Amino acid sequence: MKQRFARTAAVAFAWCLAVFAQVADYTLVAAPGSVTLGPGLTQQALVFNGQLPGPTLSATQGQVLRVRFVNQLSAPSSLHFHGINMQGGMDGVPGVTRPAVAPGQEFVYEFTVPDSGTFWYHPHVEDQMTSGLYGMVRVAPTNPSVDPPYDVDVPIILHDDTTHAGGFIGGMMNGTATGYVGHVLNGKTSLGQTPISVTQGQRVRFRFLNAAARSHYVVALDGHPMQVTHADGHRVNAITTSALPIGAGERWDAIVVMNNPGVWSLAASDIATRTTTLVRGVVAYAGSTAAVPSPTFVPANLSTGSLLSYAQLSGVSGTPPITSTPTRTYPMVIGSTMGGGMGGGAMTLTINGQAWPNVTPYNLTLNDSVQLNFSTSGMMAGMMYHPMHLHGHVYRLMGTAGGTSSPPKKDTLLIRPTGQVGNTASVQFIADNPGEWMFHCHDSEHQMMGMMNTFRYSADADADGLADDVDWDPLIPNPVLTIPETAAAFVPGGAGEILVQARPSTTVDLWLGFPSSTPTAFPPLGTLQIDGPYMYAGTAVSGVGLNAAFPYAVPNPFTLSGVRFGLQAVTWGPNGATPKFSSWHPITFW
Numbered sequence: 083m084k085q086r087f088a089r090t091a092a093v094a095f096a097w098c099l100a101v102f103a104q105v106a107d108y109t110l111v112a113a114p115g116s117v118t119l120g121p122g123l124t125q126q127a128l129v130f131n132g133q134l135p136g137p138t139l140s141a142t143q144g145q146v147l148r149v150r151f152v153n154q155l156s157a158p159s160s161l162h163f164h165g166i167n168m169q170g171g172m173d174g175v176p177g178v179t180r181p182a183v184a185p186g187q188e189f190v191y192e193f194t195v196p197d198s199g200t201f202w203y204h205p206h207v208e209d210q211m212t213s214g215l216y217g218m219v220r221v222a223p224t225n226p227s228v229d230p231p232y233d234v235d236v237p238i239i240l241h242d243d244t245t246h247a248g249g250f251i252g253g254m255m256n257g258t259a260t261g262y263v264g265h266v267l268n269g270k271t272s273l274g275q276t277p278i279s280v281t282q283g284q285r286v287r288f289r290f291l292n293a294a295a296r297s298h299y300v301v302a303l304d305g306h307p308m309q310v311t312h313a314d315g316h317r318v319n320a321i322t323t324s325a326l327p328i329g330a331g332e333r334w335d336a337i338v339v340m341n342n343p344g345v346w347s348l349a350a351s352d353i354a355t356r357t358t359t360l361v362r363g364v365v366a367y368a369g370s371t372a373a374v375p376s377p378t379f380v381p382a383n384l385s386t387g388s389l390l391s392y393a394q395l396s397g398v399s400g401t402p403p404i405t406s407t408p409t410r411t412y413p414m415v416i417g418s419t420m421g422g423g424m425g426g427g428a429m430t431l432t433i434n435g436q437a438w439p440n441v442t443p444y445n446l447t448l449n450d451s452v453q454l455n456f457s458t459s460g461m462m463a464g465m466m467y468h469p470m471h472l473h474g475h476v477y478r479l480m481g482t483a484g485g486t487s488s489p490p491k492k493d494t495l496l497i498r499p500t501g502q503v504g505n506t507a508s509v510q511f512i513a514d515n516p517g518e519w520m521f522h523c524h525d526s527e528h529q530m531m532g533m534m535n536t537f538r539y540s541a542d543a544d545a546d547g548l549a550d551d552v553d554w555d556p557l558i559p560n561p562v563l564t565i566p567e568t569a570a571a572f573v574p575g576g577a578g579e580i581l582v583q584a585r586p587s588t589t590v591d592l593w594l595g596f597p598s599s600t601p602t603a604f605p606p607l608g609t610l611q612i613d614g615p616y617m618y619a620g621t622a623v624s625g626v627g628l629n630a631a632f633p634y635a636v637p638n639p640f641t642l643s644g645v646r647f648g649l650q651a652v653t654w655g656p657n658g659a660t661p662k663f664s665s666w667h668p669i670t671f672w
């Protein structure tokens with residue numbers, strides 16, 4: 083697929099932005115690779131574009147983010163954009179929003195980014211995320227003045243190596259190096275860090291992301307307080323703190339005024355053991371000759387400084403208020419049982435007594451206001467931290483400085499062990515995004531032990547005959563292409579079948595597009611473009627179910643050898659009717 087809207091051109095000239103920057107285009111290739119975490123420490127991992135972490139994606143609020151995802155892993159995969167409330171179908175949960183992307187295949191994720199802030203992406207396949215497949219998404223506001231002023235922004239991404247840490251998930255292969263205890267900052271151990279260079283007087287916006295499988299941290303920058311300005315990407319009234327707890331999946335943006343020249347440790351400890359530095363970055367003022375702090379040094383603000391708490395947060399303008407009469411209220415009791423989960427006899431962790439996949443989804447109706455009351459039950463579940471994440475929606479936290487009129491917004495809520503403040507919590511959200519959406523603990527092990535369910539809408543928002551919770555495009559009243567089983571079937575001369583999701587008893591026509599040096603655009607169809615010549619491929623009639631199986635044979639004229647092609651459109655109606663290009667995103671196979 084050609085990069086038709088060059089981002090570099092778009093950002094070079096502000097006046098171009100309005101005209102050309104409708105699409106931020108990226109390609110992410112997931113593949114096994116080796117990563118060097120620090121001196122003498124090279125390990126096998128799974129990586130995006132050969133990098134750990136994956137590249138930081140940038141977009142502007144309201145822009146279309148289009149990510150061509152290439153799966154070069156040996157297992158099915160997907161891309162989930164954590165915290166971005168795009169329309170359903172692009173949420174990247176295999177089997178829930180779309181079929182998984184088969185090994186060797188591609189899928190183009192394409193959606194409008196509704197909110198500015200700091201988000202992230204990872205496959206919704208836990209052992210892939212924990213093995214190194216994660217990266218940040220940074221979305222600039224349409225109106226820059228909604229953010230406090232800053233000079234530079236610096237992503238700080240924490241991750242844990244679960245195999246090293248003794249987990250069972252099968253993360254990166256174990257390796258040993260001095261002082262390495264299984265945690266990395268921006269993909270490096272403490273000894274592998276390149277100092278972040280700053281100048282005196284600069285306002286540096288750190289974008290903290292905890293992309294760990296299992297670890298929850300406290301982070302602090304020695305010698306400097308931080309002003310927390312965004313919670314999970316959403317603007318909050320600035321709060322000054324010495325240290326910042328960050329649960330798995332959470333993000334905090336914090337501005338630090340660089341007014342204390344030196345070379346400083348940006349250190350992370352475990353959330354429960356603040357007296358040991360697990361990994362640290364280095365912040366170095368230009369011109370400072372101070373020594374680089376030792377990896378084991380524990381800054382005073384890390385071990386004993388004031389900690390940010392959710393109760394301090396208040397949202398900034400425009401947040402829907404907390405209602406005393408929510409349409410639906412669900413208790414969310416986190417507990418445990420012996421047996422009954424995927425693993426048979428093993429312990430399961432439950433939400434309201436249920437463990438995935440033996441769960442009853444929670445129902446939603448469009449525009450409901452929904453309240454969730456979290457608590458833990460019993461010793462086992464009560465000993466642990468549970469970062470509870472909801473897809474497609476944003477929580478408004480109750481019981482904070484924002485009160486009922488300006489609650490802070492977040493998408494991941496860390497429920498703390500019994501006896502700590504934060505062991506119970508309540509949130510509200512507005513059901514404004516039809517589809518079926520995951521709700522789960524972001525501790526990968528807990529998730530695999532059953533802490534997962536979905537919220538689902540069962541109406542038919544786009545009136546296309548497909549209920550919202552099974553419609554892969556719940557807001558687009560068109561048939562949807564799905565992904566065939568193997569890439570090998572998509573070669574010249576190959577044959578197979580394609581699934582098309584469509585209203586029962588509809589005739590569906592399939593068109594194929596082939597690349598050419600002169601892409602053909604179809605302006606009335608939004609972003610849909612056909613690369614080059616396209617051809618009518620055939621027709622199918624869907625049966626009583628939702629999915630029509632679509633036999634095909636890839637033609638093999640002399641010019642096609644080695645050429646890629648894409649499934650680019652389906653139309654419906656009687657065969658021969660005026661084609662309506664309905665595949666709103668192309669799916670491309672090489």
Ligand code: C2O
Binds near residue numbers: 162204520524
């Ligand atoms: Cu980052 Cu379903 O999660």
Ligand code: CU
Binds near residue numbers: 467469533
């Ligand atoms: Cu949990």
